[in-house]
Amino acid sequence: KQEVTQIPAALSVPEGENLVLNCSFTDSAIYNLQWFRQDPGKGLTSLLLIQSSQREQTSGRLNASLDKSSGRSTLYIAASQPGDSATYLCAVTKAAGNKLTFGGGTRVLVKP
Amino acid sequence: DGGITQSPKYLFRKEGQNVTLSCEQNLNHDAMYWYRQDPGQGLRLIYYSQIVNDFQKGDIAEGYSVSREKKESFPLTVTSAQKNPTAFYLCASSMSGGGRGLVGELFFGEGSRLTVL
Numbered sequence: 001k002q003e004v005t006q007i008p009a010a011l012s013v014p015e016g017e018n019l020v021l022n023c024s025f026t027d028s029a030i031y032n033l034q035w036f037r038q039d040p041g042k043g044l045t046s047l048l049l050i051q052s053s054q055r056e057q058t059s060g061r062l063n064a065s066l067d068k069s070s071g072r073s074t075l076y077i078a079a080s081q082p083g084d085s086a087t088y089l090c091a092v093t094k095a096a097g098n099k100l101t102f103g104g105g106t107r108v109l110v111k112p
Numbered sequence: 113d114g115g116i117t118q119s120p121k122y123l124f125r126k127e128g129q130n131v132t133l134s135c136e137q138n139l140n141h142d143a144m145y146w147y148r149q150d151p152g153q154g155l156r157l158i159y160y161s162q163i164v165n166d167f168q169k170g171d172i173a174e175g176y177s178v179s180r181e182k183k184e185s186f187p188l189t190v191t192s193a194q195k196n197p198t199a200f201y202l203c204a205s206s207m208s209g210g211g212r213g214l215v216g217e218l219f220f221g222e223g224s225r226l227t228v229l
Contacts, residue, residue: 004154032216043118043202043220044155051216089154093216098162099145099170100218104154 002027004092006103014111019077021106023090028068030092035064035075038087038105047088048075080110114139118203118221125190125197125228133188133224135203141219144186145204148172149223155202161186190226198228 003026013019023033032051036044048057048064050073056065061078077084087107091100116137125131137144143162147155157170161180175194180186186205190197203221 034216034218036218036220041200041223041225043116043222044204044218046217046219049217091155091218095216098143099157099160099168101157102147102155 002092002094002101004090004101004103006088006090006106008106009104010107010109012109012111013080015080015082017080017110019075019080019084019108019110021075021077021088021090021108023073023075023103025071025073025092025101027094028071029094030068031095031098033064033066033073033090033092034100035062035073036089036091038089044089080108082110082112084108085110116203116205116219116221118201118224120224121222123224123226125226127228128192130189130191131226133190133201133203133226135186135188135221136184137186137203137205137219137221138184139205139207139219140183141205141207142183143206144180145206145218146170146176146178146186146188147202147204149200149202158188158201197226200225 034049035047038044050066063076066073087105089105091102093100119134145160146158159178161167177189201224206218
């Protein structure tokens with residue numbers, strides 16, 4: 001059974017510092033990995049999707065890497081801003097249209 | 113603009129009552145999902161459907177039921193058999209063929225918060 005872990009559960013950084021968020025999974029036979037952002041009381045917003053054949057994806061200040069063989073993904077957020085404060089979740093799936101398994105999330109606070 | 117609509121946003125229920133949460137999408141996605149989120153916890157899968165008239169149990173299906181009569185709609189019923197139904201419920205959809213987004217990319221609604229009185 002796939003298990004996804006995100007450590008640390010919470011993180012606090014001063015504005016301008018780079019953020020590094022970790023995600024690990026136990027079964028390397030994945031189809032893709034997604035990173036999401038969730039604001040309090042809201043749904044999830046997709047940030048980046050990495051297909052199993054890819055090593056990384058970039059969108060603006062966000063960069064996500066994937067090392068399938070070691071079961072790890074890292075989300076980098078450059079030059080953090082207070083607006084980046086949210087919970088970040090990663091999830092993996094074995095096939096398109098199949099169920100996703102989520103990590104517990106990392107709650108991020110960026111202090112002005 | 114396309115998206116996923118969940119209703120109601122807030123719902124209060126007395127013990128012993130069934131309630132139905134609505135989820136509608138106009139993204140032309142084949143797959144739809146229901147997740148439950150409890151405070152400080154990750155998302156747990158209740159049910160998912162990969163195609164109309166077919167659905168599978170997730171990790172915590174007991175006390176819940178679903179239907180998938182139309183591609184656009186995937187309502188979730190929380191029955192009186194669900195022991196601890198107070199939670200935040202999230203509906204999602206993804207493309208496995210045509211539709212908006214990348215194949216396998218998950219889109220979420222804004223959620224429905226259910227409170228049992």
